Amino acid sequence: MITYLKNGVSRRMLLKGAAAAGITAALHPYSVLAKEGTAHLRLMETTDLHVHVFPYDYYADRPTDTAGLARTATLIRQIRDEATNSMLVDNGDFLQGNPLGDYIAYERGMKDGDLHPVIKGMNVLGFDAGTLGNHEFNYGLEFMQKVLAGANFPMVCANLASGKLASNPRDDAFLLDPYLIVEKTVMDGAGKSYPIKIGFVGFVPPQIMNWDRGHLEGNVQTRGIVEAAKAIVPEMKEKGCDLIVALSHSGIDASSHQDGMENASLHLASVDGIDAVFTGHQHQVFPGPSYEGLPGVDVKKGTLFGKPAAMGGFWGSHLGVIDLMLERGGGSWRIAGFTTEARPIYEKEGREVTPLVHSQEDVLAAVQADHDATLAYVRRPVGETSAPLHSYFALVADDPSVQIVSKAQLWYIGDMMKETEWEGLPILSAAAPFKAGGRGGPDYYTDVPVGAVAIKNVSDLYLYPNTVRAVKVSGATVKEWLERSAGIFLQIEPGAQDAPLINPEFPSYNFDVIDGVTYKIDLSQPSKYGAKGEVLDPQASRIIDLQFDGAPVDPSQDFIVATNNYRAGGGGNFPGISDEVVIFVAPDTNRDVLVRYIVDQGTINPSADANWTFKPMDGTSVLFDTGPRGKEHLNDVKGVDIVAAGDGDDGFARYRISL
Template identity: 45%
Template sequence: MTLPGVSNDILTGTTLTVRLLETTDVHANLLPYDYYADRADAPGALTRLATLIAAARDEAPNCLLFDNGDFLQGAPIGDLPADPDAGWTGPHPAITAMNALGYDAAGLGNHEFNFGLEPLENALADAAFPVTCANALTRRGATAGDDETMVAPFLLLDRRVTDDAGEAHELRIGVVAVVPPQITTWDSHHLSGRVTSRDMVDAVRARLPQMRAAGAQLVVALAHTGIGDGKTRDSAEHAALQLAGLPGIDAVMGGHSHEVFPSETAPVAAGVDAAAGTLHGTPAVLAGFGGRHLGVIDLRLRRNHRGWQVAGHRSEVRPTRPAAATRPVPSDRAVTRVLAPAHRRTLQLMRRPLGETQAPLHTFLTRVTDCAATRLVTRAKRAALEHALRGTPEAALPVLSVSTAFRAGGRAGPRHFTDIPAGPLSRRHVADLYEFPNTLCGLRVTGADLRDWLERSASGFAMVAQGRADQPLFDPAFPGHTFDVVDGLTYRLDLSQPARYDVHGRLVAPRARRIRDLRFNGRPLRGDAEFVVATNSYRAAGGGPYPAWPGRAFLHRGRTLIRDHLADYIRAAGTIRAPDPPAWSFAPMPGASVVFDTGPGIRGHAEELRRLSLEDLGDTENGFARLRLRL
């Protein structure tokens, strides 16, 4: 094997290659089954990765397999242990699959905390592999090196490896993992008073000398974080580039951002070399999400008087569906077999009937017009909050509801949209409409708060100029799930104004106002008017470009999952009626048109395309449908 950066003279001593394999952000996509559509054609899955893993292991004698977090949550099969209606008593299905694959170690991702600490601890108790995380803390120490962590802050893996001549050697590998410190914000209702966090770079910097002192000859960072821009920020969410610059790290395995690295789409920043597969010269890989890519780092080691040293490297990602292939790689039969009981139970649960809908429920146009799918969720949340507030003084306040469409394309691809036809509704449709395990929160807010909320939501659109054709509608920096709709108000979005906030929620244009004609019950909304808003725990805690609400604002903190409230609402209603007239729209801009990408399934809703005068411009190279909207 010839690797870049290896000179002849450096290979004169004993040499060997260690292969590191990464899965990350699998999000419980264990089998190639789309539980939302009830069909066996999902593009990615851990069982497909298992086939790639077996091939990669066959190619290299010294191979270690790691997962970089977000393995427990994201698909209905991963929700079984936390679903009281499931009747599931076995191990977490993701852990079952990972045990079958023989992982060497795993780090925690932010979504591991979504169900709370007890479900997480129960899941990990069945793991046949060690788990590490250096910055999820049960007690903050005087320094990062003194912190007490909820799982081991790092691991020391002793492996017997074979050199090029076939001789065996002992190699001690240090593994340190970190998770975005925002976990204590995003899941504060689970973690407050129990788990705190520390900056990722500070945590790793403190543990590196400890690992080396304990004999680690090679150090691998499982960094559940995106590449970032390399700039020093306290508690940065994306810091893989910074971590790669720390002396003493031999390889970085990143994630969280769902990026693929190395790739042509890698971010452009100082220190990022996609051609070499390095961050600040350190070999690195980010294996996408959803079980669609396997990350591979080959480290060429040479032994000298200081021990084993990295003399060369290669980084790559292997897709479950190569570009030239007509179909994905097949699933591994053995891993498929161990998942069969959980799969059968998930199908039984997902197919359980609840009610019916008179109108289609889809999210293809959720950021273009009022969305019946989102409206159904807001109505269910409002009904649940009104019930929770009965008998309290706040029950007299008007209740509004806020929601977003989680399945709205983006990096997840052109199939990542909700598309439920008119007709029966079952549990799988509820999971489709609301895939995250958030709980219900009720906040006391003012009219001024609501205006600010909507300005943050409206910041996800690009600025549009009068009289110009085919301008982009969305700002690509904003994920689709940052767009909130407030049900109970009417308003318009004026895209001739610049965005008031950036994707991090920072005020960038103080004089800009995109929200126009904001009204409640047909009257202009007063800034001092008081309301109660039904929202989710993630948003209430400051998820996305939104501020975290102070404790005094909370009138209700529920423990029931919002999707369970949604199931109850559908069951009680029996039939979901056609949606109300639109609550929001774009302010007219004569002569201006915008273009946006959505799922090709929108073509199955021809009447809606005609009603909105949307023009079909064909498919993009990524398989999205591109539409034109005249403002």
């Protein structure tokens, strides 16, 4: 991708000019063309590492070329060599996200003075600063603080306070320093050194108060990202910052700003005094086509409201890079030009992945012992399965990988409700497929063969360290819950041939299947809810023949629904689901419950029971893409008429469903 300077000069033109000058060193054009009084500063970002240090997929128990800080480290060192001046930051969500993180949190633990493996890897690379992501809180504040104590670089967060919020955001009792001012020396194009004050200010999604309420309620409070920035950034300017860089663990959303919005990086860029923005959280790449056409976003220039910005993918897949040409005048610095990019560690064409870099051995060595211990941890058997556990068809039919999670939740909550005021109420269970392709690619599916089930398989079935919750809701809310889930499907015109079925903007983790009731989905009807849970058509109704115990569900009947803390706390914006309807907060994670269920059963039978199907539509067919290994399980799919239909895009296999 070509990115552009403010004055319209392209990176390609600069490279051409450098070549014409006979310069062959592998330097960025800014470093080549800088003169006296101008300096090239390269800012680099990792984001959403999720404990991926080794290039290894612990769920599949095999190496991977698409992830790993050890691979990103090669980019970091290459890019440093291309620049006269550089700095490296992390943008959050480094602490949780794969079995290495869970092994440390749940098996080994963190004692005072221990170094977490992800911190070991990061400490090798010379980070200048970092901020928190929402997943840093998944294991609790005490655990997080022990991890942060081992980092050899400072962490900042400007919208997170201990205890209650003050009337003025500047007066909050910040859990971490809200910002960092680095007094750095930069070298200009003539080889002269000058001082510069660079400020880094960090932000976390305020939604952590819902997502990890059990750890955070009564201990910390959050502010809206933009609200905090408007108070804190002027203070940084007052202290003499020449340049202010926002570390925003928040995505890019072009909808109107609302206080407390989750993905606020675009609106953050509009705050006076912020010069550049590193963004993340959405597991996307910026500059990149995913944000094409959004107001205020320029993917060619790599800007948010005209300011340089970058998002470095996830799991170490890309390095976010912002190159600044700085100009000195009157004892201070200003940005004279910039380029931005997200540099990848691999290329992909169809199913073929080509690594672009090798791992850095010192990063691997720092984490080797923890990696080996994690492999032993994930390979530990806990039971047997009499049927395959896979998620290849989880979005189009009742699915064994979702079924087994629901069975475990029903087993657990059924026991927890004994001798309570809710004993005797019917219990349902809501679960969603976490690994269902999408942005994760054609190999991103659960696939456990018949036989031994190890901890790695349980982690594969349930990706996140959520904790179990139970909510009490009416039959009417159960229907709305399913209406919200059914928004994953596009509306299908009766008689249509090979119409696309899945809305690609709808994340699979919000496609809840509710076990304990039976129902059909009428695809000829419009969706009542959009991908974010917004009401699109108040009169729409896709869920039909909703029954419990063989009879239509009474809208006023009470049900207990087993779910997780994310959903029960309002995650996904499901109608009628919030803390107000929570009746039970479990001390156990959904994964732990799943392991205990498998151990209790010894041998599990995860076969799906086809409790939901599509309403028949004669003469109508739709297309659905899934992983190519799904063909091995095609004959096991219940409730739909599905046949292979050739190759899909980007390495997926395509199937045709006759409705």
